[in-house]
Amino acid sequence: MVALLDAYEAILIFLETGGDVLVVIGVTILIMWMLIFERIWFFQVPYRANRRHTLMQWQGRTERTSWYAQQIRQALVSRDKQSLTTTLPMIQTLISICPLLGLLGTVTGMIEVFTSISFVGTGNARVMASGVSKATIPTMAGMVGALSGLFAMTYLKRFAQRESELIEDRLTTD
Numbered sequence: 680m681v682a683l684l685d686a687y688e689a690i691l692i693f694l695e696t697g698g699d700v701l702v703v704i705g706v707t708i709l710i711m712w713m714l715i716f717e718r719i720w721f722f723q724v725p726y727r728a729n730r731r732h733t734l735m736q737w738q739g740r741t742e743r744t745s746w747y748a749q750q751i752r753q754a755l756v757s758r759d760k761q762s763l764t765t766t767l768p769m770i771q772t773l774i775s776i777c778p779l780l781g782l783l784g785t786v787t788g789m790i791e792v793f794t795s796i797s798f799v800g801t802g803n804a805r806v807m808a809s810g811v812s813k814a815t816i817p818t819m820a821g822m823v824g825a826l827s828g829l830f831a832m833t834y835l836k837r838f839a840q841r842e843s844e845l846i847e848d849r850l851t852t853d
Contacts, residue, residue, distance in 0.1 A: 693816070696812050696813070696816055697784065697812070697813060697816035697817050697820065698784060698787060698788060698791075698813040698816075698817060699787075700780060700781075700783050700784035700787055700817045701784060701816060701817050701820055703780055704777065704780045704781065704784065704817055704820045704821050704824060705820070707773055707776055707777060707780060707824070708773075708777065708820075708824035708827075708828070710773060711770060711773035711774065711777070711824070711828050712827075712828070712831075714766050714769060714770050714773070715770060715828065715831045715832075715835065717766065718766060718767070718770070718835050719835075721762075722763075722835075722838055722842075726762065726763065726842070729759065729762055730759065730842070730846060733755050733758075733759050733846060733850075734846075734849060734850070736755065737751075737752065737755060737850045743851075752850050755846075755850060756843070756846060756847050756850060759842075759843065759846050760839075760843045760846075763838075763839040763842055763843060764839050767832070767835060767836065767839065770828065770831075770832055770835070771832060773828065774824075774825050774828040774829055774832060775825075777821045777822070777824040777825035777828065778821045778822055778825050779821070780817065780821050781817050781818040781819070781820060781821020781822055781825075782818065782821070783817070784813065784814065784816070784817020784818060784820075784821065785814045785815070785817065785818045786814075787813065787814075787817075788810050788811065788812070788813035788814025788815070788817070789810065789814050790810075791810035791813055791814075792807055792810030792811055792814065793810075794810075795807055795810055
């Protein structure tokens with residue numbers, strides 16, 4: 680219990696040191712990872728049932744070579760591919776937003792540094808250091824969030840592409 684309180688306190692100090700933009704970056708990363716975990720769960724549970732249903736629907740057809748049958752096959756493949764890639768554009772957008780929010784944190788932190796210089800002068804290093812930390816911490820957090828999301832996004836895209844190709848291969852015309 681004490682360890683949890685210490686961790687909570689450390690997070691609060693980190694958020695205070697990074698400024699208000701760090702909270703926005705944290706919420707963005709949280710939403711991004713919630714969507715990533717939703718996709719991973721979808722691939723493991725509901726997609727398997729969808730794939731099985733698609734295969735049974737195609738194998739239940741007696742005729743698979745006509746133009747009409749090929750259009751049904753194409754529709755099944757398309758529906759399956761769409762279910763695989765539903766939230767991937769949103770995840771990709773959140774990945775792209777993370778470094779931009781980090782840049783916003785850099786700008787707001789530097790504005791704080793320049794404001795403190797104009798009021799106090801360059802003699803008080805402690806005041807300037809506070810603004811510099813508010814400038815660098817959000818940048819780091821935005822980049823870490825974007826990189827971690829990028830690795831996950833690569834996995835999700837590869838999985839979706841592979842599964843899409845597999846379902847297309849399994850829906851044969853013979």
